[in-house]
Amino acid sequence: GVYRTHEEPKEEKIDALIGMLSAFGVSIPEEFMQEDVILHPSMFRKLAESIDHLANRNTLLNMLVRAMSKARYSTDNIGHFGLAIGCDTETTATGYVHFTSPIRRMPDLNAHEIIFDNTHQHDPALLQDKCDHYTNREIAVDNAANEVTQRVLVRSYEDRIDEVFDVIISNIMDRRIFITIPETGAEGSISTRQFNKLGYQFNPESSRFEVEGDESVTQIALGDKLKAKLSRVNVLSMSMNFDFVDFA
Incomplete structure (x- = not known):
């Protein structure tokens, strides 16, 4: 059957x-x-x-x-x-x-x-x-x-360049951290170079970015909240790029 x-x-x-x-x-x-x-x-x-x-x-x-x-x-x-x-x-x-x-x-x-x-x-x-x-x-x-x-969702953000959003990390890779805007479900990404400059390095075993302090390890993990500024919208590729602003 x-x-x-x-x-x-x-x-x-x-x-x-x-x-x-x-x-x-x-x-x-x-x-x-x-x-x-x-x-x-x-x-x-x-x-x-x-x-x-x-x-x-x-x-x-x-x-x-x-x-x-x-x-x-x-x-x-x-x-x-x-x-x-x-x-x-x-x-x-x-x-x-x-x-x-x-x-x-x-x-x-x-x-x-x-x-x-x-x-x-x-x-x-x-x-x-x-x-x-x-x-x-x-x-x-x-x-x-x-x-x-x-594509429609991305287009709706074309006039919101430089606006800062509260976002949540939805996926982590070695070169990009993918984020979601909770209110609409719109998705974008942040280059991990921005976190590398802060001392964070990608740990492939845990799929997290980590920075070692004197007594502890600070991590950036799936589900973490950030503040990010929209820097680029490309309707053709259906992508949105953000810049890291701060930890929420």
């Missing part, structure tokens, strides 16, 4: 999500704080509920969604984490497939074909090739929608 599958989110993405949401002041359900935690969809429902009343809920919920794995079409029934199908022994044998989608996805038609022509021997390899194609086209559509949204 053709199944709609959804894998459990990756541990590193969840760790990053919890760090970011904590920086936004979100109350994190205690289940996430347990050692050797076993993830279950109900935990993320609680997390979404703790976000729902906040003014910047859309930005935070988008962060939660982006931390999830991408759903895919497959002939291998591995379950659907988001719908709690196959997440425990009681539902492992259950599959999830689109059958009556309002937009009549091609996977729906494949499911119809298999059901109505169940005497026909379907080639599993060919069916999986179709599933891969459907997934890739879905990703392309999502990427196009995200690109339009980001």
Whole structure:
């Protein structure tokens, strides 16, 4: 058959999500704080509920969604984490497939074909090739929608050059620190050279910038709050560059 599958989110993405949401002041359900935690969809429902009343809920919920794995079409029934199908022994044998989608996805038609022509021997390899194609086209559509949204968002900041924003670190790499403006979810970056000049060096093991003092190590980490000045907007590349101003 053709199944709609959804894998459990990756541990590193969840760790990053919890760090970011904590920086936004979100109350994190205690289940996430347990050692050797076993993830279950109900935990993320609680997390979404703790976000729902906040003014910047859309930005935070988008962060939660982006931390999830991408759903895919497959002939291998591995379950659907988001719908709690196959997440425990009681539902492992259950599959999830689109059958009556309002937009009549091609996977729906494949499911119809298999059901109505169940005497026909379907080639599993060919069916999986179709599933891969459907997934890739879905990703392309999502990427196009995200690109339009980001381009419009970046354009809205064109007349705000030199304005200082309260931002939160959303990702750290050796050459760029990526930041998010909480009010809108707009994203930009700061060159790490600015932090190098202050004595900070990138630690690849912890993905943090650190500077050693006489008795302690000061760190710049995921979820930290900064003040940053918008220095450049490029609508074509959908990018915004910032200059570091201060620690918030």
